[in-house]
Amino acid sequence: MxxxxxxxxxxxxxxxxxxxxxxxxxxxxxxxxxxxxxxxxxxxxxxxxxxxxxxxxxxxxxxxxxxPPKLNLEQSSSEIAANYKAQFINTNDKVIDITGGMGIDTLAFAQKTKQISYCEMQSKTFDYANHNLEILNSNIELHQTDGIEFLKKNKTKYDLIYIDPSRRNKHQKKVFKLEDSTPNVLEYLGLFQSKSNRVLIKTSPLLDLKYCLSKINLITEIHIVAITNEVKEILLLIDFNPDKSSPVLKAVNLETEQINFQSPLSLSDCLPKISEPKTYLYEPNATIMKSGLFGELSTQFKLSALAKNTHLLTSDKLVDFPGRRFMIKSMISPKQKDLKKHIPNLKANVSSRNYPLKPEQIKAKYKIKDGGDCYVFFTSDFNNQKIVLICDKIQN
Known part of the structure; x- marks a missing residue:
């Protein structure tokens, strides 16, 4: 040991x-x-x-x-993300985690079913997990072995296989494509189908969703999972006995009070309505930005976009929303005299969307200090005219 x-x-x-x-x-x-x-x-x-x-x-x-060492800590799922993934497990499901690592995900799954197996190929990583998981949960069946080889030799049919492929190559450089990760899940889809009903794959938050759908045609759900507005992982659920409906995207922002967003991925090309700024302004959270489903978002919540590429939405009626909400106090031009008039003491929280300058550049140019209760959006309208929206933040 x-x-x-x-x-x-x-x-x-x-x-x-x-x-x-x-x-x-x-x-x-x-x-x-x-x-x-x-x-x-x-x-x-x-x-x-x-x-x-x-x-x-x-x-x-x-x-x-x-x-274990720092790298293991960094690569592991957080407990809150692991608990979110446990929703895919039903009571009495037979589940196997073939890339066990620290075992944080396995531990969360073990709270839902007693039929849970863990495989880890690296002997040092296994030794840490063997000690820690036996302390915290005695139901987990632990195997120090290559998970793929274990599946090949094992006759068990699982309800769900969980995979968190290593996203570092042999030179320890980060990778994110499915075919570059270890194991290469694209290579073993046939094996997974023969050994399970469903597969859940944790992937990099950098992964492109259209790329995923082009590589795996049995994806039934894609979950974009953020924690306090930082996308941490993308989950791909493969069902080998699917219905014929379109794959569904679910966007969740854990540890916030923001509501979740769900949409069929067939609506990914839907375009939002465009309008001038109204009473309220909405800034989508990181999961929505990753999804790219701005048209369906505007349809579901009855909102309009300020411009095609602005990704800021507006309405006259306040609605719940997966992101930040603001009341628009003023719409002005990006001129120094207008900014001085509308921003108290030139102190504000500055954002930039579809605008040629980044927030730090804007603050430097107009000598705006960071902070306070004033929220200022430098953006462009549907005529591509530069505008500035002076807002108050609405607490969820």
Missing amino acids: SIDRNLLKPEIIDFVKQHENHNIPELILKGSPFKSVSIQQIAQQIKGRQVAKAKFPKFYDCETIIY
Whole structure:
């Protein structure tokens, strides 16, 4: 076993907890106060607790967790994202995670079914997961093996196979296309179909949705998952017994009060209505921007767009919306005298959409200070005229 069980000594656990908010490089310079473990091992555990506090609360709350290196922490799903994926699991489903990693997703799945298997090819990563998952859940069947080879040899028919392919090549450089990841899921679709009813694939947030649909024709759902407005992952659900309806896109922004958005992907070419600014302004969240479904968004919420490429919406009636909402106080030109008149003390929160300057360039040009309660959008209208919208933010 590659993990050092000396890290479980009470005095070392206490030291890690007491120093979890300390500067790690400074601690390393002081050296280890213990003969049985190195300062590098202690630093790895402190870093683990620092990350786990926000990303893996279940791990953080358990003192006997032993944390893997930083790269594993970065590559793993967060607990909140793993819990979202657990919705795909039904009670008594037979589920296998063939790229187990830290096991955060597997652990979430184990809350829904007792028939859950975990495979991990890397022996060091497996050793950490073997220790941690046995502490937190005894129902998970753990296998230190290549998940693809395990599927080939195993006669079990699973209800769902979960895959989080490694998005680093042999030179440890990041990749994001399906065929460049490990395993290459496109190569093994036939195997997955023979071994399961459904497959759930976690992919890079950089992945293009049309590319996904062009590569896999059995996708039934695409989920764009953001946490506090940062897209973290794209999920592809493959159903080998699908109905004939169009694939559905679902956009969710976790840890916010924003409503979710759902649309058939067949409406991806739908164009929004265009109008001049009305009473309210709407800024789509990151998941909507990733989806590109602005036409269907405007149709569902009965909104108009300011221009074809602006991606700001407007209405006279306030509606719930997957993004930020504002009341428009004034529409002015981007002239210094108008800005001074309408922006108190030239202090505002500046945004730029379909405008030649970025927010930082705008603030520098017009000497606008950041912050305050005033929200200012530099944009263009449907006549391609540059306009500035002075707004108050509406709390959700």
